[in-house]
Amino acid sequence: MKKETKETLTHRLKVVKPFRFVWAVARQLFMLGLAYVVLYPVLYMVSNAFKPVEQYYDPSVIWLPKSLTLENFKIVLLIMDVGKMLWNTFIIELLPALISTVVCMMVGYGLARFDFKGKKLVSAGVILTIIVPQQVISTSLYTSYRYFDFLGIIGFLHKLTDVINTPNLIGTAWVTILPSLLGVGLKSGIFIFIYRQFFTGLPKELQEAAAIDGCSAFGTFTRIIVPTAKNIVISVLLLSVVWNWNDYYTPAMFIRVKDTIATALAGFQNKLENLHNMGTGMENIQTANTQIQAACLIAIVPLIILYLFLQKRFSEGIENSGLTGM
Amino acid sequence: MAGKQKKSSKLIRRQQRAGYLFVLPWVIGFIIFFLQPFLESIWYTLNDVTMGTGGMETKFVGLYNFRYLVLEDSKFLMNLWTVTADMLTQVAVCTILSLFIAVVLVQNFRGRTVYRAIFFLPIIMTSGVVYSMVGSVVGSLGLSGTGNAYMNGSSIADLMIRGGVSQEVIILIMGAVDSIYAMITNCGVPILLYISGLQKIPESAYEAARIEGAGSWDIFWKITVPKISPIIFLNIVYSIVDSCTAYGRSADGNVMMKAIQDMGFGQTMKFGMSSAMAWLYFIVIAFFLLLAWLLLGRKANKIEN
Numbered sequence: 001m002k003k004e005t006k007e008t009l010t011h012r013l014k015v016v017k018p019f020r021f022v023w024a025v026a027r028q029l030f031m032l033g034l035a036y037v038v039l040y041p042v043l044y045m046v047s048n049a050f051k052p053v054e055q056y057y058d059p060s061v062i063w064l065p066k067s068l069t070l071e072n073f074k075i076v077l078l079i080m081d082v083g084k085m086l087w088n089t090f091i092i093e094l095l096p097a098l099i100s101t102v103v104c105m106m107v108g109y110g111l112a113r114f115d116f117k118g119k120k121l122v123s124a125g126v127i128l129t130i131i132v133p134q135q136v137i138s139t140s141l142y143t144s145y146r147y148f149d150f151l152g153i154i155g156f157l158h159k160l161t162d163v164i165n166t167p168n169l170i171g172t173a174w175v176t177i178l179p180s181l182l183g184v185g186l187k188s189g190i191f192i193f194i195y196r197q198f199f200t201g202l203p204k205e206l207q208e209a210a211a212i213d214g215c216s217a218f219g220t221f222t223r224i225i226v227p228t229a230k231n232i233v234i235s236v237l238l239l240s241v242v243w244n245w246n247d248y249y250t251p252a253m254f255i256r257v258k259d260t261i262a263t264a265l266a267g268f269q270n271k272l273e274n275l276h277n278m279g280t281g282m283e284n285i286q287t288a289n290t291q292i293q294a295a296c297l298i299a300i301v302p303l304i305i306l307y308l309f310l311q312k313r314f315s316e317g318i319e320n321s322g323l324t325g326m
Numbered sequence: 327m328a329g330k331q332k333k334s335s336k337l338i339r340r341q342q343r344a345g346y347l348f349v350l351p352w353v354i355g356f357i358i359f360f361l362q363p364f365l366e367s368i369w370y371t372l373n374d375v376t377m378g379t380g381g382m383e384t385k386f387v388g389l390y391n392f393r394y395l396v397l398e399d400s401k402f403l404m405n406l407w408t409v410t411a412d413m414l415t416q417v418a419v420c421t422i423l424s425l426f427i428a429v430v431l432v433q434n435f436r437g438r439t440v441y442r443a444i445f446f447l448p449i450i451m452t453s454g455v456v457y458s459m460v461g462s463v464v465g466s467l468g469l470s471g472t473g474n475a476y477m478n479g480s481s482i483a484d485l486m487i488r489g490g491v492s493q494e495v496i497i498l499i500m501g502a503v504d505s506i507y508a509m510i511t512n513c514g515v516p517i518l519l520y521i522s523g524l525q526k527i528p529e530s531a532y533e534a535a536r537i538e539g540a541g542s543w544d545i546f547w548k549i550t551v552p553k554i555s556p557i558i559f560l561n562i563v564y565s566i567v568d569s570c571t572a573y574g575r576s577a578d579g580n581v582m583m584k585a586i587q588d589m590g591f592g593q594t595m596k597f598g599m600s601s602a603m604a605w606l607y608f609i610v611i612a613f614f615l616l617l618a619w620l621l622l623g624r625k626a627n628k629i630e631n
Contacts, residue, residue, distance in 0.1 A: 027430055034427065035444045037507055041451060103351060110348025114341050122349050125356050131615060132364065133570045135586045136604040139370060139597045140363035143381045182355025217344035248455050265455045296456045303450045311443055319522040
C-alpha cells in the first residue's frame with residue numbers, strides 16, 4: 001500500500017516536472033513584467049531628473065542620459081522654498097503622523113483589553129470614521145475650525161470676558177495636530193483598528209501578571225505592552241508617515257497659506273509656467289518635464305529611504321498584526 | 327467568598343475606569359471633529375447654506391437639494407454612475423489580481439523578497455500628488471514609452487505596426503497596458519494583507535490535501551480561499567473605501583469628489599447642495615459595504631471564531 005503511493009507519486013512528479021519548469025519561467029516573466037509596471041514611474045523620474053533639458057527632446061537618448069546634470073534640481077530649489085516646505089511638512093504632516101501612532105495605540109489597547117460600557121459603541125464609531133469620506137464632513141468642519149469652540153468651552157470663557165472672538169484655526173497646523181492628538185487624525189480609524197486587532201491577540205496573562213504585581217493600568221501599558229508591540233508600531237508609523245506626507249486634501253482645504261510637499265508639488269507646474277511668462281529673467285530656462293520629475297523625486301525619496309530602513313520590521317509587523325488571522 | 331466577590335467587582339470597576347481613560351481622548355475628538363460635523367452635514371442637506379460672517383447661515387428648503395440633484399442635474403447621476411462603476415471595477419480587479427500576485431509571491435522562487443519590496447512602492451506612490459504627476463505621463467503616453475519625449479508611447483506600438491499588427495489591436499493592447507498601471511497602483515495594501523494571510527495557512531493543511539490526491543486547482547479553491555476569506559472581505563472593504571479617497575489625482579481622480587468640492591468651495595459656494603451630493607454618494611458606498619458584509623463579512627467572521 002505504502003509502496004504504491006510512493007510509486008504513483010514519483011510517476012506524477014515525472015509528469016509534473018516539465019510543467020513546473022514552464023511555470024517557473026512564466027512566473028519570472030509575470031513578476032518581471034509587473035515589477036516593470038510598478039517601477040516604471042520611479043525609473044522615469046530618475047531618468048529625467050538628472051537629464052539635461054535638451055536631451056529630453058533628443059530622440060537618440062532613451063533611458064540613459066548622455067550626461068548627467070543637477071540643473072533641474074537647482075531650478076526646483078529656485079522655485080520651491082524647499083527648506084520652508086520641509087519645515088511645514090514636518091509640522092503639518094509628520095508631527096501629527098507621530099502623534100497618531102502613539103494616541104491610536106492607546107485607544108486600540110483600550111478597546112482590545114478592557115471591558116467597559118459603551119465599548120461596542122466606540123468600536124462602531126471607529127468604523128464609521130473609516131468609511132465616511134472626508135468630503136461629507138468637511139464643509140461643517142471648515143466652520144468648526146474657522147470659529148473654533150472646544151465643546152463650547154472657549155465660547156463660554158469669552159462670554160465671561162466679554163470678547164466674542166473664537167480662535168481661527170484655518171491656515172494653522174492645528175487643523176492636523178489637534179485631531180491627531182485626539183485620535184481622529186488622517187486615517188486614524190484604520191490605525192486604531194490595526195492596533196486593536198494586534199492587542200486582542202496578545203496573551204491576557206501579560207496584563208494580569210502585571211496587575212497582580214501592583215502595576216497600574218497605564219504602567220502596564222508603557223512598561224509591558226508597548227515593548228511587545230514594536231513591529232506593529234513601526235508598521236503603523238510607516239503607513240501614517242506615508243499617508244500624511246502625501247496627503248493633499250487636508251492642507252489644500254484647511255491650510256492653504258502654507259505649502260507642504262504635496263501642495264507645493266501640485267502647484268509646481270503652474271509656478272514654473274508663470275515664471276516663464278512673467279519675464280523674471282528665467283525665460284532662457286526651458287520648461288520641461290525634467291524639472292517636474294526632479295521635484296517629484298525630491299518629494300518621494302525620503303519616503304523610499306524610510307521604507308528601505310523599516311521594510312523588514314514593517315512586513316513582520318503586518319504579518320503579526322492579527323489583521324489576517326492569528 | 328463574599329470578600330472575593332467584592333474584590334472582583336472592585337477589579338471590574340477599576341478595569342472599566344482604566345478602559346474609559348484609554349479611549350477618552352478619542353471620544354472627545356470623535357465628538358468635536360467627527361460627530362458634530364457629521365450630524366451638521368445632515369442638516370445642511372436640507373438647507374440652502376451660505377457662508378456668513380459668524381459661520382454658516384442656513385435657510386430650510388426641505389428636500390429641494392436632493393430633488394434637484396436627482397431630477398434636474400444631469401451631471402450628478404452620470405458622475406455617480408461613473409464613480410460607482412469605477413469602484414466596482416477597482417474592487418473586482420484588486421481582489422482578484424492582488425490575490426493572484428500574492429499567491430505567486432508566497433511561493434519559493436528566486437528574487438521573491440525583492441519583488442515583495444517592489445510591490446510596496448504603490449503604497450508610497452498612489453496616495454500622493456506624485457501619482458497624478460507621474461501617472462498622467464504614464465497614462466497619456468503609455469507604459470510602453472521610454473524616458474524620452476519623442477519616443478514615448480511609440481516604441482512598442484511601432485514595433486507592432488512594423489510587425490503588421492492591425493491598428494485596433496494595438497489600441498486595445500495599449501489601453502490594457504495603461505490600465506494595468508492604474509489597477510496595480512491600487513493593489514499595494516491588498517497584496518500586503520493577502521501575503522500575510524497566506525503565510526498563516528499551515529503547511530500541514532496543504533500536505534494533507536496533497537496526500538489525498540488533490541491538485542493545485544482544488545487546493546486553491548478548497549483550502550486557500552476559505553482560509554483567507556476574512557482577508558478577502560477586508561480587502562473588499564479597503565478597496566471600496568479607497569476608491570472614494572482618490573481626490574487630488576487630477577484627471578483620473580474621483581469625479582464625484584471633485585464635483586462635491588467644486589459645488590461647495592468652488593465658485594458656486596452652494597454648501598447645502600454639496601452636502602447633499604456627498605451624502606447621496608456616501609449612501610451608495612454604504613450600500614455596497616453592507617452588501618459586502620452580508621455576502622462575505624458575516625461568513626468570514628464565523629470562520630474566524
